[in-house]
Amino acid sequence: MRKAAVVEAEVAPLDPFAGPAEEVLSAVPSRAADYLELTKPRIAVMALFTVGIGYLVGAGKAASLTDLFHVLLGSGLVAAGGSALNQWLERHIDAKMFRTLKRPLPAGRMSPLEALTFGVVLGAIGLAYLFATLPVAAGVAAAATFVSYVWVYTPLKTMTVWNTVVGAVPGALPPVIGWAAACGWEKPGGAFALFWVIFVWQLPHFLAIAWMYRDDYARGGLRMLPHIDPTGTKTAFVMVLTCVALIPVGWVSMALGAAGWLSVVGCAVLGLLFLREAVAFARRRTDRQARRVLRASLLYLPGALGLVLLDNVIGW
Ligand code: HEM
Numbered sequence: 001m002r003k004a005a006v007v008e009a010e011v012a013p014l015d016p017f018a019g020p021a022e023e024v025l026s027a028v029p030s031r032a033a034d035y036l037e038l039t040k041p042r043i044a045v046m047a048l049f050t051v052g053i054g055y056l057v058g059a060g061k062a063a064s065l066t067d068l069f070h071v072l073l074g075s076g077l078v079a080a081g082g083s084a085l086n087q088w089l090e091r092h093i094d095a096k097m098f099r100t101l102k103r104p105l106p107a108g109r110m111s112p113l114e115a116l117t118f119g120v121v122l123g124a125i126g127l128a129y130l131f132a133t134l135p136v137a138a139g140v141a142a143a144a145t146f147v148s149y150v151w152v153y154t155p156l157k158t159m160t161v162w163n164t165v166v167g168a169v170p171g172a173l174p175p176v177i178g179w180a181a182a183c184g185w186e187k188p189g190g191a192f193a194l195f196w197v198i199f200v201w202q203l204p205h206f207l208a209i210a211w212m213y214r215d216d217y218a219r220g221g222l223r224m225l226p227h228i229d230p231t232g233t234k235t236a237f238v239m240v241l242t243c244v245a246l247i248p249v250g251w252v253s254m255a256l257g258a259a260g261w262l263s264v265v266g267c268a269v270l271g272l273l274f275l276r277e278a279v280a281f282a283r284r285r286t287d288r289q290a291r292r293v294l295r296a297s298l299l300y301l302p303g304a305l306g307l308v309l310l311d312n313v314i315g316w
């Protein structure tokens, strides 16, 4: 009995914000819940938030609810399809890791063909929808996101610790999809500013996760930085360095025409709060502190991007 309780504790995912959303998910009929799980809904929601910010900042006063709807729907389908294909490709790896073994494929609740079909159909419909309704640049950016996430980043996870830097490219492209939906190929400076914020943000975000699940990743044969850094000093160093790089993002965004003074000050404050958690991790490299860094990352991103949007709305 005691042993079962210990295994259950190991299997349970470390969820920074476990709460009512879990209850809602578990209330959904299991077939639908399996399809939903295949789309990694929480990451998708945050990614769509960044798509929306990209569109609204890019479009400015010319923003239209119709185009916002088109870009969110098309990107949502592409993101969902990409996540399903990521899980299809990694089904054998996911079966070896406690965090992922309850997913529909490793748990045997869904066949690989079903997941593959679901991923291809959603991805294709999403891309076709974006090309049909918005400037071609939006479809191109979404296709680049899809291909680099599924076919470049995912296979690299077992090959090199640099996979995280590669994975940060598709992670940072969603605001570019939004921007491209508004501006096409024009005014790329603002799109670059948003790309940069999210690119850099992902490194401390994921290194916290990689540290918490380092044994699990090793079991799955995935090469993450803690794998070659058992003491955590390198992981902490990169985490601190990338949090420092987040402090001037508001200023860079202003210089590139995507934000104003509110973002300069606000992003610096948010960056310092994030940095404080990373520095605490550098001092005490515990799972508990890594989880605090993850939680800080999940507060930083909506906060910083929300400020950038507010700055733009004030300027309209
Ligand atoms: C290199 C890129 C990234 C990697 C490898 C990564 C990986 C992960 C993993 C493995 C989790 C689950 C943590 C857990 O089970 O406790 C997670 C959580 C999360 N990630 Fe990321 N992520 C990346 C980028 C992003 C991006 C671009 C976004 C959205 C803009 C995002 C949003 C989230 C959110 C909202 C959560 C918390 C929800 C959840 O636990 O499912 N991540 N990330």
Ligand SMILES: CC(C)=CCC/C(C)=C/CC/C(C)=C/COP(=O)(O)OP(=O)(O)O
Pocket: 043, 044, 047, 048, 051, 075, 076, 078, 079, 082, 086, 142, 145, 146, 149, 153, 167, 168, 170, 171, 174
């Ligand atoms: C079109 C559009 C909006 C696309 C979204 C692209 C996006 C948000 C990519 C996320 C990047 C990423 C590497 C996430 C999770 O890692 P993982 O897949 O390694 O996580 P896992 O270990 O849970 O499988």
